[in-house]
Structures are given as structure tokens and as C-alpha cells.
Amino acid sequence: MAAARTKRSEMTDISAALRTFASKGRPTKEEQAQRRQLFQKVIQYLTIGIDMSPVFSDVIMNAHTTDVATKKMLYHYITHYAQANADLALLTVNTLQKDCREEDPVIRGLALRSMASMQVPDLVEYLIDAIRLGLKDADPYPRKTAALGVLKVHDLAPEALAETEILEEVRRMLISDRDASVVANCLIVLREIDGERALATKQNVYGLINRIKDFTQWSQVTILETVALYKPADKSETFDVMNALEDRLQSSNSAVVLGTVKVFLHATLDLPDVHQQVFERLKAPLFTLANAGAAETAYAVWAHLHLLTMRAPPLFAMDYKSFFCRGSDAPAVKKLKIEMLTAVADDVNTYDIVSELCEYVTDVDAVIAREGVRAVGRIALDGDQNVAGIVDRLLQFIEYNQEHITAETLVQVKDLVRKHPRWIDQCVVAVSGIELETIVEPEAKAALVYLYGEFGQAMPEAPYMLEPLLDEFDEEESEEVRLELLASAMKLFFKRAPEMRDMLGKALAAGTNDANQDVHDRALMYARLLHQDPEAASRVIAGYKESVANFSDGAGFADKFGEQIFDEFNSLSVLYRKPAFLFTDDKPVEVPRTPDVIEAAGGGGGGSAMMGDSLIDFGDEPVGASSSRSAIDDLLGMPAGGGGGGGGGGGSGPGSSHNLLDLLDVPMDSASIPAAPPPPLVLRPAPSLDAATFQARWAALPPAPGCVSGPRVLTLGANAPAVLTAPPPLMSHLATRGFATIASGGAPSTGFKYYFYAQAADGAGTFLVEAVVNPVARAANVVLKTDAGDQRGAAAEDILAEAMASFAA
Template identity: 45%
Template sequence: MAPKARGELGEIRTTLATLATNGNAKSEAVVASKRDVFKKIINYMTIGIDMSSLYMQVMTCAVASAEDVVLKKMLYLFISTYAQANPDLTLLTINLLTKDCRDQDPTIRGLALRSLCQLRVANLIEYLMSPIQQGLKDAHPYVRRTAVMGVLKVYHLDSNAVLNAATLETLREMMARDGDAQVVANCMTVLQQAGRAQSFSSRGVVIPLVNRIKEFSEWAQCQVLEAVSGYQPSGEQEVYELMNTLDDRLAHSNSAVVMATVKLFLHLTITMPATHQQVLERIKEPLQTLMSRDHYETAYAVLAHFLLLAQRAPSLFSQAYTTFFCRQNEPSYIKSLKLEILVAVADAENAHAVVTELSEYVGDIDEQLAREAVRAVGRIALDVQDVEGIVERLLGFLDTGKPFVTAEAVVQVRDLMRRFPESAEACIASVSGISPEDLEEPDAKAAFVWILGHYGESIQDAPYLLERMAGEFAGERAGVRLALLTAAVRLFFKRPPECQRLLGAVLAAATADSNQDVHDRGLLYYRLLHAGMAAAAAVIAAPADALAAFAEEQSAELRNRVFDEFNSLAVIFRAPSATFVPPAPHAPLAEEPALAPVAASSAPVGGGVDEGSALLSAQEQEESLIDVSANSSPARPSGAPTAGVAAPAPPAAAGGDLLGLSDLLGGGGGGGGAAAAAAIGPGLGPPQPPPSPSLALAPAPVLAPADFQARWVAMPVAARFTHGLPPATLAAVEANAHQDFCQHAAARGIATMASGGAPPMYRFYFHAKPAGAAARILVEAIVSKPGALASVTIKADDPALGEPFAALFRTCIDTLA
């Protein structure tokens, strides 16, 4: 391929030289030949062959036929492609382009000016400002449009050149007086991207834009409407005038224009409650029209906004509930969103009809839809308690014979009993008929165990059902093990004779569990029981108040923040944009106060890490991060107590061995308490600190900033988690330009590459090296002061290092004195 390309390159060079020296350069045959060879050059460019060596021949050949527009277009494309890589040769084209900027043909003037601004060569900016300023005054709108966008291109190369020439002030004037709507729209775009959005806050700018909005393109209309949404009207009368002028935009064929108008109307009337309600009524029909179109992507976006509005004002949308019934041919993501809207709009009047429709979906062949329908019925039962038949339908799902439906129904019944304890009597009969073997999902098992623990006195077989599940204690998930432990203790207080052996077996298994949460809870219950039955019952089995809300429900405050960003991705993601949009780049970390070296051989802090790269695309603290090490707590050894610490026997309880562990574990007589303590495992005495993480690190790792940057881009994510910061750690983060925190980390082999930030957000970049290994571990830690949280991302050459290092890093955070 390469020799062939070089041979054809020589043929093209010869052809260009022949055509450039042709005496009759303006003849149709010669111009057609030039077009053919230029097309061949452009074709080679598009497949990646470097044609820059033909720069001079192309220029000479094209200049000889300067009046041909097609040749000029291809010449401009050639120049723009190779300008940045050949700045010296590009300088030779400045005169040609500048001359063409004064051509009689406005198309040539515009094309030349556009090409001139696309050169992207910083040392040529001094040649650009004069043609741009001439273009802004050009009589033809095409040239003015091109000149306006050229201002933005130059601004990105050298903002000072634009500011010194007062070009942005010229754009403000053009936006107010130019007769071409696209020129005005381009001016708006440039001013917004240049950070001059305050230019649209005056009445003298907003009112003319609104009055001529029909002249703009659809994209420009969205820009105008977005700009007007930041305008503060002088009074209610002006609000009504703006809405009357823009009312016909609600019937526009473009969905973006309709949504931008809806956002404007809602924001203009947010301080006028009565008018705001009328606006909500007015926008229902346009939104339903958009939702009914065949484009499911548009329908999903509209439904997401419908959900937000329905959650804020459910009564206004409750009568239109049939609009949100699912159709058979709709994709699953549309059906899922419709079910959420049905839950939001359900009230005492329509709940029966909505639940009847949802019950049909439970029998659908789509398992995901069936699951979501059961959840929807459960949520309606929580929100609309007084409607008869809803709870009966929910309980009826327990007998469908489908394991996944039964599992979802058990979870919803558990939540119903937590919210409305008075409904327990109606639910117990149905739940008691379930066999543990019918439940395969951890959430359903945990919910079933919770019901047995809280209402076991009314379920005859509750202790024996728990015994069957406790036999598989070690094989269950951590959530199920915790539920079994609590249920066994609670039921013991209600039915001691039947639960004595059950409780002993569960406590023995829990205190020997490798999961820290299960182990600690088992140990706590064991000590409470030996401290006294009354005290233990007051702590473990105290009557629980009915829950007013669940943690999974989105708060009204968060919905209000999302509403402020109406008609944006914040509504789709149901979270403020700060949680998924990286913050704007700030000053490089090297410009911030540098830390003292943490070790004699470590790289200096703030060593030139490039914040414009993927390394510094930090997520905000409000982002919901998954703690990948939920079950990675260091295993507490089972068997004998920790070396050097004797395990004291538990206090003797009145009446002998309270739990009967001596019989269960094969102990005898009066030694039952000590035998039980030994069998249950270590830790019955004073709490011992968790064992140190097993990963050993080199004491003073060295890594160049450039190497850190390259590795960060290439390495996979090995672990990611959030961790609460103790007060001492948070104070160390803020103290002495972060030196205390960084030196504490360095003492454990975790060197600091860079640190910076200001309240309430700090950022740290660390690196470490396992002892005796060539692998590297890189860390990004973002500390949020308001929540006292650290969001940590760990990358490593070997992903297996992620979990051990995460445990070590947590220990480093928690042990700072």
C-alpha cells in the first residue's frame, strides 16, 4: 500500500506542475482536470495519507484558477487540514485568504474567512482579527454569520486578543440591531460560551428576541427560550405578556422547542402559585402529544418530565391516569417509567382502577415488568391505605406460583407491615403459608425472616421455619444472616423454650462469622443477653414506631433541585447535574500551596499533573458510589482468642446457662459458660482492634508526574468506595495545606503526587508500590467537608490489589490521631 501511495503521490505532483504551467488556465478542460486531481487529493486525505508534501504545488495550481469556486472550496479544506501541522507553510496562505476575504462574491468571502479562522495556529492570530472585524460589518448575512463564529474560534485560541479588540461588545450591539436572525443566534452562542450570559438579563435584549422568535431556526428558538428563562420580569403583567407571546410555541412541531417553552413558563410562574397551577394544566396537552409520537426516545424524555411534575402536583395529573397505561409494543424502559408515573398519580379515586391494570402486568411474560408491577402495587398500598382491595391483591401475588413474583410480594408485604403495623393481622395468614424453600432471592429471604422475627408470636411454625433457614446460615448473604440473627433474638423474648437452641446456634455462627458486621452484631447481642434479659429486650426488641418514609424515596428537596434544571439531563438521571457533570477546570494543582515532601525520595507534591486530562475528571460527592468492598472487611479469625488476650467467661446468668450453649456445643456442667465462649470465638472480652491489612507497601515509592498521568489513563479501576471521615482526619485534611494528612499517609507507604482544592471540596492523588513487586497503585481521593466523606477511586496494574489496598487505605483514614 505504501509504495503504491508514494508512486501515485509522484504522479499527482507531476500533474499539478503541468496544470499550473498551462497557459490556458481558465479553459473548461483545464479547470475540469484540476478539479479531478484535487478530488483525488481530498480522497487520499480522508483515508489518512499525508498529502502535506504537495502544499506548494496545490497552492500554485489553485491560484492559477482563482475564479473557480469548487477549486477554492477544496483548496480551503486542504489548507485547514494541514495548517496546524505545518505552521510555516500556512503562513504562505495568509495573503491568499486575506485577499479572498475582500472578494466580490459573498460566498468566497465567507469561505475564506471561515478557513482563515480554522487554521488553529496561535502565532497567526494577529492576522485574523482585522478580517473578522471587517466580516462583522459585511453587508451579506452569510459573511456576518461566519465572522461571528470566527470570534469564538479565536477566543478559544487567545481570549485576550478578542477582549482587547472589544469584539464581544460588538457582538452585543449586533445581537440587538442585526436584521438577520441567524446572525443574532450566532451572537448568542458566542456570548454564552464566552461566559457573557449576563448580556441577556436586560429587558432591552430579551423583549426584541421574544418578539421575533418566529424568525429563528428551531435550534435558535431553544437558545432564545433558554436565555429568557434567566430573565427576571418586572412584575406579573410582564410575565403574562411573555407567556401570551410565546404560547403558540407549545404547539410547535419540534419537541425541543416545546420543552424549552414549558420550562420557561414553569420558571416564570414559580413565585405565582395560582398561575403556576394554571400553567401545569396548560402544558399537559402539549406534553401528552409529544409522548404519543412514535419516537420512543422522545417519549421517554417527556415521560421523565411528566414523572417529575406528577410528583410535585399529583392531583393535577390524577384524572389522566389512563394515558400512562402500558401498550404491548412499547419497549421496557417506557413501561417502567409509566409504572412510576401511575404510582405518583394514584389517589383514593383512581387507585382501584390503577391497581387492577397493574395486576394484569404481573402475569406478563416480561419478568422485569412483572416485578415492577408488584412493586408499584406495594407502593400504592403504602400511599393509599384506605382503598379496599389493594392489600388483598398484593397478598394474592404470594400464591401466583412464580418464584420472582412471590419474592417481590414478600418484600412489599414487609414494607407494608413496617409502615402500617395495624395491617399485620391481615397479612400474617398469607405469609405463614410460605415455605423458606420457595424463596431464592436474598431480599425476599431477609423480608420473610423480618416478618417471622417481629410477628412470630402469631405464626405457629415461626421458630421451626427459622431453624430450617439457620441450618444454611453460613451459605446465606450477609443481609440474610443479619436478619436471621435479629429475628432469632426477638423471637426468643416471645417464645423462649422453642427458640433457645435456635438462638444458641445462630449466635455461635454469627460470632465466628468472617463478616465484620455479622460478627459485631452477634457479639453485641451475646453480651446484652448476659447483662440482663430486661436490658437486652429494651434494646433489641423495643416496640418500633411506624415508619413515615423509606430511605429509598427521593426527598422533596432533591426533586426541587432537579426541577430547577428542567429540560436537561438532570431530569432523566433524577439527580442534579453536579453529580454527573465534572466541575469546571480550576487552577493547576502546581499553582496551589505545595506540600512539604512526605519522604526524602518522594516526588514533590503538585508535580505538574495535567488537570485537563481524564485523571482530573472528578465526580461530585453527591454521586451515588458503590462500595465494592461491602464484604471485604478483614476476617476475624475463628477459634482461639487473639494471642496475649484471654477470653474471660461471660457473667453467670441467673438460672444457669441462659442459652443452653453447653449442651449445644458438647460442654458439660458448670464449664458451659467457658466452653460456649471458646466455641463462639474470640472477642468476648474487651473489644479488640481489627487486624492490620495484609498488603505490605514499599516505604517511599517514587513516580514521575508524567508517568503517573500516563498510568492513570491506562490502568483499570480496581476499587471504588466512599468512606466517612473521623473528625481528626477531616481536621488534618484542612490543616497546614493538607500536610498532616499527606504525612500520615506517607508513613504507611502511600506517597502524595498532588493535592489541592478549597472548602468544601479537596482533592488528593496518591501512589503506592507493593513491597517486592513491580506493580503500581494509584489513588484519587475527593474529600467533601459538608458530609465528611471521601470518595476514593483506586487503579492498579493488578486488579487483585484493589481490595487489599482499599482495606489499608480505610485503616489509614480511621487511625489518624
């Protein structure tokens, strides 16, 4: 209370003092100094949050002061409280108008800026007059202030502004004003009012580029934004623009450098070869910015480098060492760098990258340690080159015996064996030593439970590891783990029925009473399945698992908006990895799709799964709500190939239904019992493979037995010379035999060249074929490669030979 009273009495004192000073016509020097101090006090109170508006009228009575320091404070006060005291604010108009004609240009600018900042609608009329005057001022300082004032009028009363000639004047000044700072502010105003793209005309852009050296660095940033929206007409114009701006890459202001980078990138979008050279040119300045300067700015630059790297990983493959983390890097920067290291890994640098990533796994920061594990896992998952060493490294992490590292490793191992079945044995040995109770995180726990269920036949202790968890099924908090427990208990039951019978019974009973609907449904489905037809249950649950070609991951989102984020280069979008319309009031903008840099850049090298086109998860693994529900639908009488479509979360309609068919056709013992005789090779009717994967695998695999010492020559049917005048006929013929075409070319005179591929119907093997066909000689020189082993390779060759022979027969 006392304090409040003091405040009130002090306010009265200030008010009285202000009035006294106001009444003095010609204050002495000393009085002026006292008044200045008084104003300082007012501003200080205002700053610390005391409402000083009660003395508004007393303050404006001092508006006629000639002391510049006092005047500045007075204007600051007025602009602060004007909106709340609009009527009183009008009383200052006379003084402000007078000051707009002061001899000193600084005062003229100050008065103009203050008047514009008051945001009082009744003042607009006066403000427009003042701006008119200011725009014609002989001194650039009031002119540049007046220019920005136009924007403030526009915010306040756009109609009033539209009725005047002021905008026309600003447009004229943009081209003709002598002073760079005035031009820069005109540009700012028109960008907001006319729109950024409307400003990017040839005339404006050329005028600004020619004078760019005259502008301050901040103005250069605005100019570069405008230039980046300009589309040069042809290649030579593109080069002109870039040549004129190249020295901006040497600016000491990071924003100028990035602005220039944006111009270079956008100007060359339609010229893939130049675009690639531009990447090379821009690397050095970007790395310099990222490695020098303030940590915050460095982070923002790394985020931009991350965008570029993800756009074209092969172009940064040589620079992988620049992505190595330093102890002093911020965690956010380390995370970006680790992601970039994962993306740029190729045949040459993978060893170095993985070695470096292993260093991070022991980082004291658990988040970074996990990123390291994840990155090694991703490289093992994506790479087809020297994966062996990488898998060893990954599995070694388990020996570190650190909870978070083991947990992350398990998640990676699970994905790895789902995609690359050849690592199953090694992985199973490595994880069998882990004690389930030491794993706490649901995702990791579920992964380990999955491995027990899937490979329980090779892990003697698997049932006993699951036992405590199944016994205390109700106490498991995570439904992800509970679902996985049910699935694993089921799978293991078909492998080791005597040991599992009681446990499974208990688990299913607990599951059918589960409060969670997915868990309940899953348990019920299993129970009914077993009840109805144990044989069918065995085929469904423990049937052969097809390896997953590509995992869908979060990249899908970035991919969807990738072009748009790239379009918004040098903005917050890049840091948030979202286009602006998702976090501002902007409307979504249609961005035309531009040619893929990867295509141009990648050359022979493998593409990247980060940018992969088809991200369909063919997994039939019963995790996730929707897939379990659709599985129940299927089992409860819906035709297998029909209505179930569209079910799976990641999987698309045709994928999942098709898959289910496969499952039901394959005898359950085909894969789970290693000793069983190999089934005859049946090819999938409609195989699928993307070009990048084809390329990578083709490079990695050895030729099949018949082709080892050179291409095997196959004979075509008798009518081949007549029928085969262009590549398609043979393609459509082979398609009926399960060989799809990924590329073809050539002419009748030189012969045709094809690349085919096929996949085993049971998923165990992909077959890649290069065929040079001479129609006249009815000969096809064929090289076949496969990852399915010699036996299947030979079988596939036979199928192909038969197919060729029956062509045009």
C-alpha cells in the same frame, strides 16, 4: 507490509499529482475535474482514518483553485490538519484573505469559517481582520459566519479579542442587525462570552420576542433559553411575555415547545395561582410531544413530564390514563410512567391505577414486572384510602409463583407491615406459604427471614423454615441475609424458645466467627446480651415495634436538588435527575427556594410522600452496619439517652436515642402476646406528624365513640375567659399533656379553632383532634379521631377532657 508499501507509494503518487495540478496556471475543464477527483480521494482517506498530513504542503499549493467544490474540500483538509501543521497553515493565509473578498458571499463565508476553524494561534491577527470585514459584509451569510467566528477567536485568544472593538460590534448587531440568522448567532456568541444571565435584559428579551417569528426554529430555541432567564417585573409583564410566546407551543419542533414550556414555568414561579394554570395549559402540548414523534425524543419529553409530575402530583391526578404503558413503549419510558402513576394515585384514581399496574406485573420484561409490583407496594404504603383492596392485589402476586415477582412482593410486604401493623395478619398468612429456598435474591430473602422472626408466633412452621439456613449459616453469601438471620433467630427464640434454642446457639457461634465485621459484632452483641441478662435481652430484641411513619428513600436526593433541576429544565439535568454541576465543569449555582407548588395545588388533597418533608426512619430494626454498632455501644454501658445519638443510618440523633428509651420502658409482652391486657394509654411527650399526613388521616378516619353523634363538649378551667385571649396559651398547656398543635386560628369574639394531635407512647395509635373553643362559655367542642380503636380513642378523650379542665383552673 505489502499494504503499507502500497499506501506509501500511493501517497507519493497523490503528492506528485497534486504538485502537477498546482503548477498549472489555467487548468482546463477536464483537468479541473481530475483534480476534484483527486481531492475526493484525499478526503476519503482522511475520513477512513489514514493520516494524510504528509501531503499538506502539496495540498495548499492548490489553494488558488477557482473550483468551488475543490475549494471546499481543500478547506476541509486544511482545517483538519492545521493545528498539527501550524507553520504550513500560515501559507494559506493569502488565499483565505483573498477569498474573504470574493464576489460570491458563499465563498466569503466559507473562507471565513475555515480560517476561524483552524485554531492556529499565529493566525489570530489575520482572523480578527477577516472577522471585522465579515461583520460589515452586505450579505447576511458571511455576517452570520463572522459572528460565530468571534466565538472561535475568543476560545483561541480571549485577550486579543478583548483589545478590539469586535465584541462591542457584536453587541450592537444583536439589537440592530436586520437579518435574524445574524442576530441569532450574535446571541449565541454573547451568551457564551458575557454569560446567559447577563444577556437576559429587558431590552434584549423584548427585542427578540418581538421578532421571534423571523428566526429559524433553532434560533428560537436559543432565544427561549434567554427569555427563560428573564424575570418579569410584575404580573402583567409576565402575561405579556406569555401571550407573545403562546403560539410557540404549537411549533412542530419539540425543542421549541419545551423551550416555551420552560419560559412559562419560570416566569410564573412567584405567582402560585398562575403557575398552576400554566401547568394546565402546558399539559396538552407536552402529552402530544410525548406520544407522537420519534421514540428517543419521546423519552426525553417523558423525562420532563416526570419532573413536572413529581413536582405537583395532584395536578396530574386527572391525567393518570396518559401514563398507562403501551406495549410499544421503551422500557425506560415504561419505568418513568410507572413512577408517575405511583405519584399521582389519589382517592379517586387509585383503583384504576392499581388495576393497570397489575397488568404490568405479568410483563415479559422482568424489570418492568418488578416496577409494577413496587408501584403497587408504594401505593399500599403511602395511601390511606381503600388500602384493603390494594393489599389484596399485592399479596395475590405471590400466587403467580414467579421468582422475580415473589421476590419483589416480599420486599414490599416487609415495608408494608412495618408501616401499617393492621395488615400483619393478612400478610403473614400470604407469605407463610412461600418456601424460603425458592427465594434467591438477598433483599427478598432477608425480607422473608425478617417476617419469620417478627411474626413467628403466628407462623407455626417458622423455625423449621429458618432451620436449613441457620444450619448452613456459613454458606450464606449475602451479609444482609446473615444479619437478618441472626436477628430473626433471636426474636424467634423469645417467642418459641424450645424449638429455637439449638438453632440460635449454632447461628450465634457461626456468627461470632464470621469474617464480616458487622455480622461478627451483631452475633457477639446478641451472645453477650443473652449472657448478661436474658430478661433485658428479651425486652430489647422482642420488644414492641413502633410502626414506621415515613420511609426514607432515594427521593431525598432528588428533593435536595429538585429546585435546581427544575431551574435547568429542558436540559440533560432532567434526564439524569442531577443538577449540571454534578456532571459538567460548571460551578454549583445557588437557586433561591421557590414557593411550593404542592401547597398551592394540593388544596384539600393529601400531599405526597414523594415530596415528604420529614423522611426520618424511626425504625429500630437491626439492619445495617452503623445501627448495629451503635446498638452495641449502647448495650456496653453507655447511657441510653446520651451518647448513642447520631447513630442510625437513616435515623437522626434524637430519633434513635428517644426511641431506645421507649423500647426499654415498654414491657416486652405488651404486643407480642395478643392475649395480654391492654396497657393504659400513655401519650408521647413529643409527638410528631406532618400536616399532609394529618390531613389525609383526618379525612379517612371516623370520629371516636364519644364524638360519633356530634362534637363532645368539654369544659375549660374557671379562668379560661381571662387567660384565653389568643390561641397560644391553650396550645402550650395541651403540649404538656402530649397534644401538639398542627393549626390554630380565630378571634376571642368568634372563638378559637385548633387542630391537635397526639401519639401513644407505645406507638399503637395516633389521635387527631378538632377543637372549637369558646373561652367565654369555657366550652370546647371536640371531635377526636383515631386509628387505635374505640378503647384507646375513649382513653384519649378522657386525657383530653382532663387536660381541658385543668387549663386555667
